[in-house]
Amino acid sequence: MKLKYNNLENINEEIKNCKKCELWKYAKQAVLGEGEKNAKIMIVGEAPGAEEDKTGKPFVGRAGRLLRNTLSSLGLEETYITNVVKHRPPNNRKPKKAEIKACSEFLIAEIQILKPKIILALGSTACEFLTGERKIKVAIEKDYEFMGAKVLVNYHPAAILRNPNLLNKFVEKIKQAKASL
Ligand code: URA
Numbered sequence: 001m002k003l004k005y006n007n008l009e010n011i012n013e014e015i016k017n018c019k020k021c022e023l024w025k026y027a028k029q030a031v032l033g034e035g036e037k038n039a040k041i042m043i044v045g046e047a048p049g050a051e052e053d054k055t056g057k058p059f060v061g062r063a064g065r066l067l068r069n070t071l072s073s074l075g076l077e078e079t080y081i082t083n084v085v086k087h088r089p090p091n092n093r094k095p096k097k098a099e100i101k102a103c104s105e106f107l108i109a110e111i112q113i114l115k116p117k118i119i120l121a122l123g124s125t126a127c128e129f130l131t132g133e134r135k136i137k138v139a140i141e142k143d144y145e146f147m148g149a150k151v152l153v154n155y156h157p158a159a160i161l162r163n164p165n166l167l168n169k170f171v172e173k174i175k176q177a178k179a180s181l
Pocket of ligand 1: 045046047048049052057058059060061063064083
């Protein structure tokens with residue numbers, strides 16, 4: 001398939017100027033993917049929150065710190081972290097279908113260029129986009145494939161903050177992702 005973007009810099013330029021949906025009007029800035037260009041594992045969240053909107057970096061708020069601490073405690077440092085939607089939805093509401101559709105070409109281009117071996121989908125928005133399954137509880141028990149990558153589904157770290165009983169399962173799934181590399 002012909003690539004619309006040749007490299008991450010091209011994609012990021014387009015994301016920064018994107019007005020394909022209305023989210024840019026409410027956000028301070030776009031939040032670009034971040035991490036190793038050669039990462040074998042790509043981590044995909046839903047959309048930026050308040051802290052991400054402020055800093056322009058993905059997963060840097062409370063949930064992000066839980067994710068990043070878990071990754072580093074497991075020695076999983078070479079990752080690329082991004083979101084389905086690149087601008088923060090107002091009041092952290094879930095992104096709408098049309099917003100996900102408008103933004104999807106960027107995630108698809110990131111996957112085409114980075115060619116990760118594993119994609120770890122965090123939460124229901126990433127899960128549904130990458131697997132077609134809406135229920136995390138169903139998807140978390142299975143493996144999927146998306147554009148040549150193996151997709152594993154995990155709870156969103158914000159869900160772990162709300163329900164710490166899920167922490168073990170969350171960590172186990174990240175261990176499984178590491179073991180699949
Ligand atoms: N939640 C997400 O899904 N993504 C972020 O970048 C931050 C919080």
